[in-house]
Amino acid sequence: MQLIVVLQFLIPLAAAFNARRSALTDCLNAASVPILLTSSPSWQGATKPYNLRLTVNPAVVTIPRTKAEVEEALKCAYSTNTRVSAKSGGHSYSASGLSGNMVMDMVEFQEVSYDASTTIATVGSGVRLGNMATKLFQLGERGIPHGTCSGVGIGGHATLGGFGLDSRLWGLTLDTITSIDAVLANGTAVTASSSQNRDLFWALRGAGPGFAVVTSFKMKTFPAPPVNVNWAYTYVYSTAQKAAKAYSIAQAFGQTDAPKELGYGILFFPGNQFIVRGVYYGPKANMDRILAPLLEQLTSLNDGKAPKAVVNTQGWIASLTELDGTTLQTLVRGYDKHDTFYAKSITTKESAPLSLTALNSMFAYLYTNPAPPNTWWMIISNLYGGPGSVINSFPPSTDPASTSSYADRDSGYVLQFYGSTASTRPPFNNQIMTYVKSMVGSLGDEVKNLPAYAPYNDPELTRAEAQQKYWGAGVPRLKAIKSQVDPKGILYNPQGF
Ligand SMILES: Cc1cc2nc3c(=O)[nH]c(=O)nc-3n(C[C@H](O)[C@H](O)[C@H](O)COP(=O)(O)OP(=O)(O)OC[C@H]3O[C@@H](n4cnc5c(N)ncnc54)[C@H](O)[C@@H]3O)c2cc1C
Ligand SMILES: *[C@@H]1O[C@H](CO)[C@@H](O)[C@H](O)[C@H]1NC(C)=O
Numbered sequence: 001m002q003l004i005v006v007l008q009f010l011i012p013l014a015a016a017f018n019a020r021r022s023a024l025t026d027c028l029n030a031a032s033v034p035i036l037l038t039s040s041p042s043w044q045g046a047t048k049p050y051n052l053r054l055t056v057n058p059a060v061v062t063i064p065r066t067k068a069e070v071e072e073a074l075k076c077a078y079s080t081n082t083r084v085s086a087k088s089g090g091h092s093y094s095a096s097g098l099s100g101n102m103v104m105d106m107v108e109f110q111e112v113s114y115d116a117s118t119t120i121a122t123v124g125s126g127v128r129l130g131n132m133a134t135k136l137f138q139l140g141e142r143g144i145p146h147g148t149c150s151g152v153g154i155g156g157h158a159t160l161g162g163f164g165l166d167s168r169l170w171g172l173t174l175d176t177i178t179s180i181d182a183v184l185a186n187g188t189a190v191t192a193s194s195s196q197n198r199d200l201f202w203a204l205r206g207a208g209p210g211f212a213v214v215t216s217f218k219m220k221t222f223p224a225p226p227v228n229v230n231w232a233y234t235y236v237y238s239t240a241q242k243a244a245k246a247y248s249i250a251q252a253f254g255q256t257d258a259p260k261e262l263g264y265g266i267l268f269f270p271g272n273q274f275i276v277r278g279v280y281y282g283p284k285a286n287m288d289r290i291l292a293p294l295l296e297q298l299t300s301l302n303d304g305k306a307p308k309a310v311v312n313t314q315g316w317i318a319s320l321t322e323l324d325g326t327t328l329q330t331l332v333r334g335y336d337k338h339d340t341f342y343a344k345s346i347t348t349k350e351s352a353p354l355s356l357t358a359l360n361s362m363f364a365y366l367y368t369n370p371a372p373p374n375t376w377w378m379i380i381s382n383l384y385g386g387p388g389s390v391i392n393s394f395p396p397s398t399d400p401a402s403t404s405s406y407a408d409r410d411s412g413y414v415l416q417f418y419g420s421t422a423s424t425r426p427p428f429n430n431q432i433m434t435y436v437k438s439m440v441g442s443l444g445d446e447v448k449n450l451p452a453y454a455p456y457n458d459p460e461l462t463r464a465e466a467q468q469k470y471w472g473a474g475v476p477r478l479k480a481i482k483s484q485v486d487p488k489g490i491l492y493n494p495q496g497f
Pocket of ligand 1: 086087090148155212
């Protein structure tokens with residue numbers, strides 16, 4: 001009942017916004033919060049999504065410099081019923097950081113500091129992952145688990161998930177958070193932790209966007225491993241049946257034989273390239289011993305033909321740089337990398353790996369149906385579960401002891417199906433989207449109701465579908481918390497709360 005009232009309220013909020021625009025900008029100007037308007041020279045750059053497939057339409061961008069300015073700007077939005085989206089790295093798959101009438105760009109929040117006595121880091125919510133990793137290593141040879149793309153922002157990463165090949169060893173990015181400084185929709189500053197504002201802490205760690213604007217995180221850090229082996233072995237199987245069998249073998253190996261020091265994934269790329277790859281956080285001789293039985297099986301399935309191997313043993317920063325593919329440090333302002341893409345994800349249960357029937361069907365589809373012209377596509381299956389995985393060591397989000405709304409603590413793999421223009425630039429051909437959907441569809445009914453990974457958000461899902469797939473049984477509690485902390489629906493996330 002309460003929910004229906006809230007949703008009815010949200011619709012006129014957007015429709016009537018134009019009439020309230022000058023009230024908002026007057027309020028922001030009176031508070032001296034820096035703003036950009038559509039007429040500003042830097043407007044284009046400030047509102048360009050990472051994913052150029054999408055168009056966005058904000059009216060105002062605020063660039064608060066302090067937490068006090070975040071409070072002031074939110075009070076202005078609150079008093080004028082303006083929808084707000086925070087923006088950190090801008091890498092949302094659905095451009096959700098640019099979905100509000102007012103975008104709050106967190107670019108001024110660039111603190112990265114490290115307290116050697118507690119080994120806790122403080123990270124401003126506008127920091128990009130590569131810059132964070134570089135600084136933490138400089139400060140104390142420390143690391144935090146996180147994704148591979150250095151341009152991703154911590155604001156959207158740590159509030160939704162944050163998977164890296166080190167996540168089975170250390171957890172998701174959000175699992176490292178010990179405390180969050182944030183501002184509520186009505187401009188009230190709060191701190192959330194397992195002992196303070198516990199409901200909000202739970203919501204912000206998994207379903208964050210829509211509950212508060214985070215200004216900074218306190219996070220556990222880990223000693224950066226001195227020896228890291230980035231490894232990849234590529235096979236090309238002659239038939240779909242062999243590829244399906246190979247996937248099945250590789251899937252089982254990860255779940256039963258990959259120690260948590262082995263970051264592990266199964267990739268499938270155009271040209272029927274079947275790749276197992278990851279990072280081993282330890283000496284290469286140990287890794288070779290662990291991978292030998294897997295490679296033996298995969299090679300024998302390939303009529304004895306050895307894989308193409310790329311194996312690099314290196315330090316922490318070099319390993320992260322190789323994963324990113326270019327450079328670890330990125331521009332704080334003026335970052336301008338993009339892609340033009342559509343993606344879907346599914347999360348398998350550790351107790352129910354993909355069946356050989358489903359895999360045969362998917363590889364039959366891939367081997368016989370070429371992608372539309374000028375398309376790049378890939379399927380990435382990353383191991384989240386398996387022996388000793390820290391990701392799965394936390395209680396489910398519905399457990400009274402849980403401090404995180406991240407839903408999937410019993411996962412096997414997260415699969416991502418990704419299709420983009422070959423040039424990375426627009427125009428986007430909608431047949432690419434159809435192709436991505438067909439890849440997932442080819443797995444059949446057994447994946448239909450599986451959860452999905454919120455950071456790879458799929459704007460083709462309705463809000464209700466997205467909530468169910470991303471937060472599952474945690475949805476009712478998230479709705480209840482939303483109605484407490486943001487009853488007017490000021491903080492906007494089209495697929496969240
Ligand atoms: C090239 C690429 C590689 C990726 N690789 C990985 C990977 O390896 N592992 C992985 O787990 N994910 C990965 N992702 C997904 C990534 O984690 C998500 O897209 C993430 O949400 C992006 O965060 P952002 O801050 O850059 O994006 P934004 O678009 O700025 O924000 C995303 C969402 O978070 C909200 N938000 C941002 N800042 C705040 C804040 N301060 N307070 C409250 N809400 C906020 C926004 O409103 C928006 O809803 C990748 C994405 C891309 C594009
Ligand atoms: C702001 O919202 C919070 C959560 O709903 C509430 O506890 C607080 O009293 C509000 N503050 C003001 C000034 O209205």
